[in-house]
Each structure stands twice: as structure tokens, then as C-alpha cells.
Amino acid sequence: MKVSREAKRATRKRIVKVAQKLFVERGFDATTTRDLATSADIAKGTLFNYFESKEALAATLVADALELAREDFRGRLRGEEDLQQQLFLHISAGFRRLEPYRTFVGAVLETALSPFAKNGVSSLGDELRIDHLEVVRELTAEQSLDVVRLHLYWSLYLGVAAFWAADESPNQEDTLAVLDESLRVFVLSLSDQGGNSPSRS
Amino acid sequence: MEPRIADYITALPEEANRPESAQTELAKLLEELAMRPIPTGRVHRAWSLGTLSAKIAAGWMTTFVRGAFASEKEREREQSEARLRAALTIFGRMGYLRGAVMKVGQLISNYPNLVPRELTEMLANLHFEAPPMHYALLAEHVRHELGGDPDDVFQSFETHAFAAASLGQVHRARSKSGDELAVKIQYPGIGRTIQADFRNMSLLLGPMLLGGDRDNLIEQYSYVRDMMLLELDYQSEARFLERARTALADIDDVVVPRVYTDLSTGCVLSMERLEGLHLAEWLDTDPSQEERNRIADLLFRSTSRLFFSERLCWGDPHPGNVMVLNDGRLGLLDFGSCRAFDDHEWRIITLGVYGYRGGDEEFNESMRVACDLSDKQVADTGRMKYIKDYVSWYWEPMDKLDEAFDFTDPAYIQRGMELFGEGSRKRYTRSHPVNLYNARFLYGIRALAHMMRAQVFVGRIYEEELKRGGI
Ligand SMILES: Nc1ncnc2c1ncn2[C@@H]1O[C@H](COP(=O)(O)OP(=O)(O)O)[C@@H](O)[C@H]1O
Numbered sequence: 001m002k003v004s005r006e007a008k009r010a011t012r013k014r015i016v017k018v019a020q021k022l023f024v025e026r027g028f029d030a031t032t033t034r035d036l037a038t039s040a041d042i043a044k045g046t047l048f049n050y051f052e053s054k055e056a057l058a059a060t061l062v063a064d065a066l067e068l069a070r071e072d073f074r075g076r077l078r079g080e081e082d083l084q085q086q087l088f089l090h091i092s093a094g095f096r097r098l099e100p101y102r103t104f105v106g107a108v109l110e111t112a113l114s115p116f117a118k119n120g121v122s123s124l125g126d127e128l129r130i131d132h133l134e135v136v137r138e139l140t141a142e143q144s145l146d147v148v149r150l151h152l153y154w155s156l157y158l159g160v161a162a163f164w165a166a167d168e169s170p171n172q173e174d175t176l177a178v179l180d181e182s183l184r185v186f187v188l189s190l191s192d193q194g195g196n197s198p199s200r201s
Numbered sequence: 202m203e204p205r206i207a208d209y210i211t212a213l214p215e216e217a218n219r220p221e222s223a224q225t226e227l228a229k230l231l232e233e234l235a236m237r238p239i240p241t242g243r244v245h246r247a248w249s250l251g252t253l254s255a256k257i258a259a260g261w262m263t264t265f266v267r268g269a270f271a272s273e274k275e276r277e278r279e280q281s282e283a284r285l286r287a288a289l290t291i292f293g294r295m296g297y298l299r300g301a302v303m304k305v306g307q308l309i310s311n312y313p314n315l316v317p318r319e320l321t322e323m324l325a326n327l328h329f330e331a332p333p334m335h336y337a338l339l340a341e342h343v344r345h346e347l348g349g350d351p352d353d354v355f356q357s358f359e360t361h362a363f364a365a366a367s368l369g370q371v372h373r374a375r376s377k378s379g380d381e382l383a384v385k386i387q388y389p390g391i392g393r394t395i396q397a398d399f400r401n402m403s404l405l406l407g408p409m410l411l412g413g414d415r416d417n418l419i420e421q422y423s424y425v426r427d428m429m430l431l432e433l434d435y436q437s438e439a440r441f442l443e444r445a446r447t448a449l450a451d452i453d454d455v456v457v458p459r460v461y462t463d464l465s466t467g468c469v470l471s472m473e474r475l476e477g478l479h480l481a482e483w484l485d486t487d488p489s490q491e492e493r494n495r496i497a498d499l500l501f502r503s504t505s506r507l508f509f510s511e512r513l514c515w516g517d518p519h520p521g522n523v524m525v526l527n528d529g530r531l532g533l534l535d536f537g538s539c540r541a542f543d544d545h546e547w548r549i550i551t552l553g554v555y556g557y558r559g560g561d562e563e564f565n566e567s568m569r570v571a572c573d574l575s576d577k578q579v580a581d582t583g584r585m586k587y588i589k590d591y592v593s594w595y596w597e598p599m600d601k602l603d604e605a606f607d608f609t610d611p612a613y614i615q616r617g618m619e620l621f622g623e624g625s626r627k628r629y630t631r632s633h634p635v636n637l638y639n640a641r642f643l644y645g646i647r648a649l650a651h652m653m654r655a656q657v658f659v660g661r662i663y664e665e666e667l668k669r670g671g672i
Contacts, residue, residue: 080360081337088337171345173389173468180338180389 028104387468477526497655509670518645
């Protein structure tokens with residue numbers, strides 16, 4: 001039986017939805033691929049036609065959330081923010097959307113987003129990184145980021161994300177402080193280039 | 202060439218190495234910390250690292266405190282020093298004290314011959330200083346604390362702060378019900394950071410300070426620490442604000458801001474916003490003698506009501522915490538370092554009152570308890586005379602019931618300061634730590650009255666308020 005493209009898309013959507021529900025309710029580790037298949041009403045083998053692993057599924061959830069977050073971010077801009085604030089808004093919009101997935105973001109960081117992953121190993125991870133950095137490039141257009149600053153930014157971002165995923169302080173207030181300080185460091189590093197010195201409000 | 206720490210250490214005056222001196226200085230430092238005015242200035246300079254300055258300051262402090270252990274066995278001394286160095290490293294890393302540490306460092310760089318006394322005076326002015334928050338950070342913080350963005354939780358919220366607070370900043374806002382608010386917000390996590398640092402400091406310094414005559418110092422250190430830690434919890438400040446508000450409800454023309462509990466947490470404090478001028482600004486408008494007297498009268502009336510009827514000490518009588526509102530009422534701000542006396546502390550305070558009213562015998566007896574004196578110390582006439590002078594200074598403005606006391610003359614305040622200094626110099630400072638609070642409050646209020654060049658019927662006010670408090 002030939003499966004139509006329409007039906008494929010519907011199945012994929014169903015799996016993502018089920019994963020979202022189960023990961024949040026039962027936890028990422030406690031959810032098996034069998035659970036996912038059963039809940040999505042498909043055979044376990046079929047599941048792997050769509051997603052090569054549980055981690056890949058998680059990465060998809062994260063990618064979807066971050067796409068929504070980018071829209072949120074643009075909506076939240078008031079037009080009066082300086083660079084540091086814009087970068088802060090961008091990242092924190094992502095954390096807001098990822099909040100329900102906080103417990104398994106670590107798994108995604110380890111697989112799809114690991115700085116040790118070679119380019120091309122996880123295409124989804126590459127996409128995530130490129131989309132994120134695209135926004136950063138746009139925001140820092142005046143400074144035209146070189147490879148060094150871009151890497152500095154990405155390292156700081158991954159570091160903050162990892163901290164956030166494991167942050168046990170009340171309301172994750174420490175993440176806010178770490179993010180604030182990290183962006184301060186990053187923006188200061190830009191002013192070293194002899195470009196515009198960033199202003200602070 | 203950059204100066205080396207060792208150069209400064211060599212320049213350290215000999216005197217600092219005598220244990221007597223170092224310990225007196227430490228005692229004095231603690232007392233001055235207790236009296237420290239908390240600047241409300243808007244000096245929110247960017248956080249920059251001044252490691253060299255911090256190192257120099259630390260080097261000096263090491264040497265300075267080393268004096269305290271000169272008499273001990275070499276090994277113990279070395280252990281103490283190692284602990285001290287660790288403590289100073291923590292101290293140097295306390296970002297929220299960085300401004301203060303740098304100030305000390307800079308001063309020392311400029312004046313390498315500085316004597317420790319001046320150094321301790323600088324240290325006594327330490328105050329917390331949080332980095333500024335931009336709106337994006339603040340919005341995120343508020344969302345976590347109050348469950349929604351500022352724009353959702355409040356009817357409106359100004360993105361820029363209108364005042365700096367020691368642990369954060371203050372924003373204008375309007376509540377959903379249309380009330381004008383001042384919202385004080387702490388930098389995320391700063392309270393826990395400070396607590397952890399103080400805990401570490403105590404762990405390191407605790408065993409070092411233990412033993413012999415140092416018990417009293419420890420007690421005072423703990424008191425100062427508790428006092429500073431109290432400022433971290435806005436929920437505790439909110440409770441004090443509410444208590445004070447209720448207690449002062451029937452004094453017309455005095456306002457303590459109402460707290461909006463639904464919009465407050467341990468690190469967000471939403472209050473009714475008072476509109477008017479800070480005391481210094483108000484005095485710049487050249488108010489009449491009558492007006493100045495009226496405001497000073499309200500200040501004495503309200504704070505002594507809190508003191509004697511509520512057993513509540515408004516801990517920080519500072520011109521930045523007093524406002525004259527546009528409608529002429531007096532506004533009291535900042536109940537962060539308020540102290541509620543417990544029964545034991547209250548007994549010590551009332552003993553002071555009874556002691557003054559009674560004869561010599563009764564005086565000595567009550568001071569024995571209040572100042573925690575030994576028989577030998579009670580027999581020391583110099584010490585007892587000093588205490589008597591101090592207590593008389595305290596009561597002087599209250600002596601006349603139907604005459605206003607004129608605070609215009611600086612001599613009175615100066616005499617108080619000298620008495621305070623004499624007590625430190627002669628090491629008469631051993632007393633129950635509650636007296637630190639009391640003294641800070643006392644000098645503070647009177648210094649404000651002096652600043653206002655006010656004439657106040659202090660005697661009458663105290664007489665009435667003592668009676669009201671059942672003393
Ligand atoms: N309820 C209020 N109404 C108006 N201004 C206020 C209010 N509370 C605080 N402020 C302003 O904020 C400043 C700092 O507040 P304060 O409570 O003294 O902070 P801190 O936590 O540093 O003690 C005050 O000096 C005042 O200018």
C-alpha cells in the first residue's frame with residue numbers, strides 16, 4: 001500500500017504531538033520508543049521511518065519551539081533596546097518556549113548541539129545553530145561578527161543553555177544572572193574590535 | 202611600574218602590629234558598620250574589575266589583622282592567616298561589594314602611608330551594590346516571580362528605573378486597580394549569593410575569632426551580619442512596613458507606604474508610591490522654621506511610637522529614607538533593616554530608662570545588666586562615669602517637658618560623636634549588641650533633626666510615648 005504524502009505528514013505530526021505529551025508528562029528518560037509508537041498508533045518500526053532516535057524526536061520538538069520563539073522575540077521588541085538587551089530577549093524568548101522541555105533539553109544539547117559534533121552529523125542541529133546565529137548576525141550587523149566572535153557567542157550560548165537545563169535555584173534566577181553576565185562579556189568583546197562601543201541603559 | 206603589595210605592607214605603620222591596637226580597630230569597625238549610613242545615591246557605575254586594588258586592600262587587611270595573632274603560637278598564627286587569606290579572597294570576589302573594595306584599594310594606592318584607622322573608616326562604609334538591570338532581564342525576572350510580564354501583571358510599568366536600591370532598583374508602575382506604585386526589584390539571585398558568601402566568611406573567620414576576650418566581638422559580628430542579611434528579604438521588609446503602617450495609623454500626617462502583597466515576593470516589593478521630595482531636596486526649598494519644626498516633630502513622634510509601643514527600631518534613619526510629600530505629610534521609607542526587639546533585648550533597653558531615672562545604686566545595677574559588665578568593671582569609676590555621661594547625653598533633650606530642644610547647635614551632635622569615639626578608644630564598647638541598633642537609631646534621628654535645624658519638644662513627645670508604651 002502506498003502511503004500518500006498527506007498521510008505521511010499527518011503521521012509525523014501525530015508522533016511529534018504524542019512525544020511532546022509523553023516527554024513532559026512521564027519524562028524523557030521514562031518514555032520508550034515503544035510507548036511513543038503505541039500512543040501514536042503505529043508500529044515501532046514505522047516510528048524509525050520518521051525519526052532515527054528518541055533524541056532526534058526531542059531535537060525536533062526543540063527546533064519547533066525555537067521557531068515559535070523567534071516569532072515571539074520579534075513581537076516583544078519595542079524598538080528601544082540596545083544590542084545587549086536584544087540578545088537577551090532573543091535567548092530568553094527561547095527559554096520561555098523551551099520551559100516545558102527543560103528536563104530533556106540536556107539530551108538535545110548532548111546530541112544535536114554538542115560543540116564536539118562534526119558539521120553535518122546532525123542536520124537538525126546544524127539548522128538550529130544556523131537559524132539562531134542568523135538572528136545574532138542580523139542584530140550585530142553593524143559590528144559584522146568575525147569567526148572568533150561568532151564562536152565566542154555560540155560557546156556562551158551553549159554554556160548558558162546547559163546551565164539553565166540543570167539550574168535548581170528558585171525560579172532559575174541564577175540562569176538570569178549567568179545570561180546577563182555572559183551577554184555583558186560578549187558585548188564588551190565587540191567593543192574591543194574598535195567598532196561601536198555598545199551603550200548600556 | 203605598578204606598586205607591589207609588599208611595598209605597601211612595608212609602609213604599614215608599626216603600631217598596627219600591636220595586638221591591642223588591631224583588636225580595638227576591629228571592635229570599632231564592627232560598631233561603625235552598624236552605624237553605617239546606607240547611601241541612596243544613584244551611583245550605579247558599571248561593574249568593572251579592579252583586581253589589583255582588591256589585592257592591595259586584601260594585603261593590607263591581612264597585615265592589619267595579623268597583629269591580632271602576634272602573641273599566638275607560630276603554627277596557630279599561620280593557620281589563622283591561611284583562613285584569613287581565604288576569607289579575603291571571597292571578600293575580593295564579592296561583586297556587590299566591589300565598588301567599596303575598589304574605593305579602599307584606590308585610596309591606599311594614592312596614600313600608601315594611610316593609617317589603619319582610616320582604612321577601617323572606609324570599610325565601615327561598605328554597602329551592597331547590585332549591577333543595573335535592563336528591562337529585558339527585569340521582565341524575565343518579574344515573570345518568574347509574579348507569574349507574568351510586567352505589562353500583564355501591572356496596568357503599566359516604566360521600563361527605566363527612577364531610583365537605585367542597594368540590591369536592585371525601583372520602578373514606577375500602576376496597578377490594575379489604578380494605584381500608583383513603586384516596585385523595588387532585586388538583581389536575580391543576589392540575596393542567595395550574599396548569604397552564601399557570608400556563610401563562608403563565618404566558617405573561615407569563626408574559629409579564628411574564638412576564644413578569650415573575643416567572644417563579645419563574635420557576638421557583635423553576628424549581630425552586624427544578621428542586620429545586613431535582614432535587608433535581603435523583601436518579605437521581611439514588607440511585614441515591617443505593614444506593622445509600622447498599622448502602628449502609625451492614628452498619627453495624622455505620617456505615611457508609611459502600603460504593601461501590595463499580591464505583587465510582592467522575597468525579591469520584588471510593590472508599594473504605594475509616595476510623591477514628594479527627599480529630606481535634603483526639601484530643605485533646599487528653604488522651608489520655614491515652623492515647617493521644619495513640624496516635620497521634625499512628626500519624625501520624633503512616629504519613630505518613638507514605633508520604638509516604645511511596637512518595640513520596633515527603624516534601623517536606618519538616613520535623609521534618603523525620609524520624604525516630605527507634596528501634600529505636606531511626612532513619608533518614611535525603607536524598613537529593610539528594621540529590628541523588632543525580643544523580650545530580653547527589650548529588658549535591656551528599659552533598664553536603661555529606669556536606670557537613668559533612679560539613683561546611683563540603681564544606675565550601676567541596671568548598667569551592669571545592660572552593658573554586660575563584670576563586678577570589676579562596675580567598680581571601675583572611669584568606666585561608670587563614661588557610661589553616665591553617655592546616658593546623660595542621651596536624655597538631655599528629653600529633660601524639659603515644656604521647652605523645645607534646639608538641634609541647630611552642632612555642639613550637641615558632636616559631643617555625642619565624641620562620646621561614642623571615646624567609648625571605642627577606651628574599649629568600653631563591650632556591651633549587649635542591641636545597643637548598636639539603639640545607637641545607630643539614636644544618632645540618626647538626632648542628626649536628621651540637626652540637619653533640619655529644628656526645635657522639637659522632645660521631652661513631651663518621649664514622656665507621652667513612654668507612657669503609651671507602658672514604661
Ligand atoms: N514607596 C516609595 N515611594 C517612592 N519612592 C520610593 C519608595 N520606595 C523606594 N523609593 C525610592 O527608592 C529609593 C531606594 O529605596 P530603599 O527602600 O531605600 O532601597 P534599599 O533597599 O536600598 O534600602 C528611595 O530612596 C526612594 O527614592
